[in-house]
Structures are given as C-alpha cells and as structure tokens.
Amino acid sequence: MRFPTFEQAEELKQLWTDRFVRVKPGFPEYTRFAGKVGRVVTVNYGGRALIDFADGAWYDIPAADTHLEVVPDEAANGKYDATANSAQKLPARQG
DSSP states (O other), X not given: OOOOOHHHHHHHHHHHTTOEEEEOSSOGGGGGGTTOOEEEEEEOTTSEEEEEOSSSOEEEEEXXXXXXXXXXXXXXXXXXXXXXXXXXXXXXXXX
C-alpha cells in the first residue's frame, strides 16, 4: 500500500474515525482479531486505521474496504466495551 497524500489521509479520517469495524477474514497477520469488534480512533498519515479492540492497546490496520468492514452501531452494541480500555482514567479492570 502506498502512502496517501495529505488530502487522501484527511478523507480517510473523515470516513473511518469513530466507526465500529471488524477485520475481514483472509489476512493471516490479523487472525487474532477474528470476530472482534473495534472502534477506529483515528487514521494516521500512512493510511492505517488505529483501532481500539478494548483490550488496552491500539492496532494499526490498513484503512480500506479490503481489510475492514463497518459494523452498524446496533450490531456492535454489547460486543465492544469502551470501559475495558486501559486508556480510561480509572479502568475498571485495575480493581
């Protein structure tokens, strides 16, 4: 994947930011995300979406329809727990 121009990167940000997504099957390097729903935090200038899978880390995956599918908000309800993210001020899992 080639680097997008500044304008293309801004368009990708507008398109993907704050959307619930799932990684499409067929990419062995992303099998650990199979069936998981994540939220796109932003898109970097390399054209990769920074995705929070509510496990305490963000992962960069190409921001393209070939790699990601949008999950409707209703379908993501219950599959994504924003409070499980370690970036919270007081994460619940730290007791």
